[in-house]
Amino acid sequence: MARTEAIKPAFPAFASNRLHLFIQFAAEWRIIRWLAPLVLLHSLIYVFLVPPWQHYDEPGHFLYAAYIVHGGTSAPDNLAIAREVADSMYRHHFWPPDVRPDLLSPRPPGIPTDQRHHPPLYYVVMASIIGPLRYLPVEIQLYAGRIVSAFLMTLTVLAIWRTAQTIIPDEPRMALVLAATVALTPAFADLMSAFSSDVLMNFAAATAFLGMAMLLRNGWRPTGVVLAMLGTTVAVLTKRTAAPIVLPLVLVLIWTAYRHPIRWWIYLVGGSVMTSIIMVSSFTFDANGLQPRPWVALLEREYIRVQIVPWLASWADWERAWPWYWLTLEVAHNHFWARLAWGHIAVWSPVADWLFAGLSIAAIIGLLRGACTWPATLSRWQQRWIWLCLIAVIVAWVALFGRLHPLPIEGRPHIPRGRYLYWAIVPTIWLVGLGWQQLWPERWRPYTPYILLAIVAICDGAALIAIIFFYYN
8 A cells, every 4th residue: 555655646747747748749740740841842942953963072972872882982983983974964064065074085084073082971871872773874863862862951950940949948930940041041952952971961960969959958868868979970970071069069968967057267277188188199299390199190091181280380370371261251151151053153142142241240249249148048058058059150160261271382272161061050040040039129039030031031042043044044
């Protein structure tokens, strides 16, 4: 009897919790069942509207997967596949009319951007997709890969929607607005419909940020841990561009382990100690100066493909680097929002460029305005989410500027594009939406995100028109 009485009070709570989870799942499923098809349909429009090979490095990405199909990850060039791709590129007007690839040469035709220096994870996955289609035309194989990208884009948008639901559970409409804003961002929608390793990396990074949001809110729950760790791992193993996501993950793990306030000097001391440990374990100093340890040299050669010591030294050359930073800021920002294909199709330029520049500046002003009120209006974990977003965006831009280094002795460095920032699209869109909302008077704030969504939707329509006029006019 005593046992029964001890167990009884727990049963109604357990049943109530199960009922609450069921109701929550039913409500979310009602949204997913119309949101997912719409995002997928929108992505498929880009898939089939953009001609073959007309995305960043798409021929190289496809060839890497095709080589794996015909010989494994270390297979040499397959001349027959390379010729077939080159012929398809010619037939679909990839090159100027007076340029024709040499399909009779014993050497592979000059197809741009060999991607075999990237980790093989994405290409092994895609090889399993196009492998059964190996005897069909390469265009069909390409579109099969693009359709997979469209599904990953759909899952990416759902992950962003779920992230917003986690952070602002009382504002379901705002979660939809943020997800729709990402889905309709022209350059992102265009890239996420391509045969490209960026697609898997961006999906994995969005999943990782969903896990981080869950950790900040709920603590050490299995779902949050798995999503954060698995998403980060897949992103980093897919492309080196995602390596900076490790820093936000480490910060989230610290905040999850210690949910109380942390004074600023602890961050300063902890960061200094961690930096010192990394430097001591990574480099030695001899008569020739600073030298990487063997494991760092291996990492340089096999993954990051940059010599770290010259790279670090190049940052000190501010006088030479500063003009390139400004140019990179302009180019990357424009390409993040409103450049399509290989970056050569501008959406509604220069109107869209100035429009998105204004939105970014407005968001920064709004964030500065709202920062004063957040300690009194937001919980600690919500404030930490905002800080996480800020840190992730700053790290993404610093890593982007880092692609300029080491600066060439003469001439112009390669200017990186905005797609290298997409691993941080979740925190970026979050801050843009939050800052834009905080810019307005309080009574108007519930409605202002819809203005942002309308602006992005108009630019998305302009992007589709630009593609039609560029390729089909």
